Amino acid sequence: MECLDIQMKYEKDSVIWMTVGLDAKVSDLYEKLGRCCILDNGVSEKFKLIKNQEEQRTFLKNAYAEKKVFLILDDVWEKPKYDHHDMLYWLDISRGPGSATLITSRSKSVLCKVQAKVEVVLSLPKEESWKLFCCHAFESDGALPTTLEELARDVCEECKGLPLALKVIGSAMADKATVAEWRCALHDLRRSKPIVDSNVDDELFGRLELSYKELKDDATRICFLYFAAFPEDYEIEADKLLRMWVAEELFGLDLSVEEAKDKARAHLEILVRRSLIDWNQGSKYVHIYDVLRDLAMHIIGKAERGECGYECFFQSRKENAIIPETELLKDLKRMSFMSCNICKWPEDLQMPHLKVCILREISDIQRELLTDIFKKMPNLKFLDLSSNNLLDGQVPYFGSLVSLTHLELQRNPFHEFPMSVVNLYKLVSLNVAKCGSLEALPESIGNLNSLVDLDLNICRSLKALPKSIGNLNSLVKLNLRDCQSLEALPKSIGNLNSLVDLDLFRCRSLKALPKSIGNLNSLVDLDLFR
Missing domain, CATH: 1.10.8.430 (Helical domain of apoptotic protease-activating factors)
Structure with a gap:
């Protein structure tokens, strides 16, 4: 059936494309089916009230029974099983008159199981x-x-x-x-x-x-393997990737921050030229095909000691993610858990060589991080704890992370700034963007003499900056965009002799700038709300 034929046979809202993939959760796919445009609002609202997955399946089958839809299930896998059923059991809901389902898969057994009427090898x-x-x-x-x-x-x-x-x-x-x-x-x-x-x-x-x-060297190979740290079809921020690579010191120990960034960008472009990833330099995000991400996972899974992949452990969107065994932990340099439920954290988590740790969108992370999880990670350079719903009193203690240079705490609802952060004297990049409840920064923030990049974007409850902000002599970038409650900047901001980029866009409560801002001779980019 040609695309034109499909458009003529089905209305625009009746063609539903769903990328399934190995990491997909039934709950996420059902949410999309439940709020599909072809269903009226009343049906969608009723679906939201159903919590049991089997009942959701019955509801969706009934809701679509009288609808004519063309359902496209892209990249379907036979395993793993979800609640003792294959994924296709949960997604076989398009049975209305004139409806059809198109399945793409890398496994012939998937097509045999559904008794596909037509098979096409691409x-x-x-x-x-x-x-x-x-x-x-x-x-x-x-x-x-x-x-x-x-x-x-x-x-x-x-x-x-x-x-x-x-x-x-x-x-x-x-x-x-x-x-x-x-x-x-x-x-x-x-x-x-x-x-x-x-x-x-x-x-x-x-x-x-x-x-x-x-690929020419281990550094470039490691850059490719990093793409397995993210879930399928995840929007990977190019800048975040570059920060991880720079933090790990993949390209040498004696480089300046700018030199390391240039090296990182050059390696990203190598992967583009090798057709291993897609990235336009003007784009914020990098894309990798599912097959190539799976290739990275495949390489990591069969790696032996001494190979790059042996130093990586990446899991994402796992219902019951498992921390590696103690012996493997001792060799790891990169670990990622994204959108996971972690079964159990080891009581004595020793990771002496770990440099990059991504613990993002972990549903049960609050309780676990109250323990001394970071005590034995002396070489950790990059830590991402974004989007974990960390409240006041639930943010972990960072004081033992003596080597940490990059800390990501964005999208957390704490009101009070985590005080142990101010003892991270090697910190180069601190991201607390989109922490909408954060009300103030401590005066001791001025202790972070190595800080180059401070991101406070969309901290809409932040009313003022402490005077000690002027002590951040290494600060190059200060992002205050959309800090709508910010009423004034301290005079000491004029002491930031290294500041190049100051973003004050949409700071609607900011009435005037201090005269001392004229002392910022290095300032190149100044974005203001008018």
Whole structure:
């Protein structure tokens, strides 16, 4: 069925696209189905009152029974099971007259289970595959060397007509100019195991892994593996990625902050050129295809001691996430839990080499972090505790994190600033943006002599800054955007000799600026509300 045919047969609101993926939660998918435009408001409101998942399923099946919809379920996996049922059990709700369901999957068994009426394998014909491969493997205006053409066609054929494989492997071969290099690549590709019906396409991973191995150094490989730290289809902020890489000191110990940022950005662009990620330099977010994210997970899962992947442990959107065993914890340098329910925290959490820790959107984190969870992480550089609903008295003690340089506390509802933060003398970046209940900063904030970036964006209850803000001699960026209760700036702000960027946009209660702001000779960007 062509796109035009679909548009003619179904109304705009009747085409529902849902990305499922391995990390998907039934509750999230049901929320989307429950508030779909095709259902009237009365039905949607009733659905919100139902908490039991089985009852939700029955309600949705009845609600859609008389609707004509085209339901697209993208990237469906057979496992894991949710409450003893496969994902398709929960999503098989489109049974109304004229309705249809389109499923995309990397597992043939998924299609067998639903007894699909039509199966389509998405692969390109031979000549189109060759054109796409050449587009990425060779210069557009350069002739293909005769000595390489036969080998290049063999490499292309190993991509099995899969567009993503053609693009990624072609990009990996772009700087290969000798017959020996192409022969080695062909040998590696042919060693991939044949497809056995499973949820992981081992053959595809085996081919795509060539592009990972062809990355020049461990730093670039680690940058790629970082994309497994985020859930599928997550909007990954480019700046946040760069901050993590800089904090870990991936590119050397003796670089200035700006030099490290430049190195980080250069590595991001390498991954773009290798077709491993998508990113336009003007865009705030970086995107990675699910298959390539799964490749990163695959590499981490089979890594052995001494390999980059062995130092990573990433989980996301897990109903019952598990902390690794003690022996593995001792080697970890990067750990991420996002949108997880964590079964149990070890009583004695020893992670002597951990540098980056993402504990974001953890539903049960408040109780657990009241323990001494960070006591034995002496080398931790980057910590993300954003969106954890941390209230006053629930924010953990940070005093033992003597090496911490980057702290993310945004989107938490505490009123009082966490006092242990002011003892983090190596802190370079502090993000408390969107903490809408935060009312004041302590006078001791001036102790953070290494602070370069302070983000208070959308702290709408913040009324004033302490005088000691003027002691932050290293501060380059101060973001006060949308601090709507901010009434005045202290005169001491004129002492910030390193300040380059001051954002006061939408500070509606700010009546005037102190005259001392004229002393800020380094200031380049000043955004004001008028």
